[in-house]
Amino acid sequence: MDVSPIGRAALEGREGTRLTAYKDSVGVWTIGTGITTASGLIKVVAGLKITPLQSDALFAAALEKYAAPVRAALAKPVPQPFFDACVSLAYNIGPIGFAHSTVVRRANAGDLAGAVEAFLMWNKPAAIIPRRQGERDQAALASYDGAKVYARRGDRSPVKALAGSLPAPVSVPDPLAPMTGTKPPAATSARPSLFTRLVDLFLGRKAS
Incomplete structure (x- = not known):
């Protein structure tokens, strides 16, 4: 779950x-x-x-x-x-x-x-x-x-979920690699996870 x-x-x-x-x-x-x-x-x-x-x-x-x-x-x-x-x-x-x-x-x-x-x-x-x-x-x-x-309890408005806001499972140990200097491991799945794509954006790499 x-x-x-x-x-x-x-x-x-x-x-x-x-x-x-x-x-x-x-x-x-x-x-x-x-x-x-x-x-x-x-x-x-x-x-x-x-x-x-x-x-x-x-x-x-x-x-x-x-x-x-x-x-x-x-x-x-x-x-x-x-x-x-x-x-x-x-x-x-x-x-x-x-x-x-x-x-x-x-x-x-x-x-x-x-x-x-x-x-x-x-x-x-x-x-x-x-x-x-x-x-x-x-x-x-x-x-x-x-x-x-x-x-x-007591809030005036209920929360609203944006479509597609469910996060993908973590596939790299450090989502802020450019900030810490840690390079993420190579993706192991055929379809890159959200985190792999975000790390690619941080590093300026082309999406795989």
């Missing part, structure tokens, strides 16, 4: 996107769509700036990075909205915190309703509560058919 386009849009709405490094609410240097050094994707320091295209590549890579441990932690099939909300939670609290959460424990025990309510246990700092309520409401949906999804 992968993050859906609406799931991506909801997470993007919760995190916001900034192209210049800034300190988040707890003093951690952050850039793009909630990307920190802890992501392992880029070292975020004061003064760092990225382009919109680089931000998109980082966010897509981060989505897969956090979706993978969610898939590993959930032992039973779950609805798409629940999975997307879980990735949003893991993106915020980290994969280890998520794996040991009551959300996972209840979901794996077959208590999906209880797992939905367990999102609200992650309620510190207080400023995070509207986001957590939005994740809880998203997780409670059986499907996205006809449903409205809000990044945070």
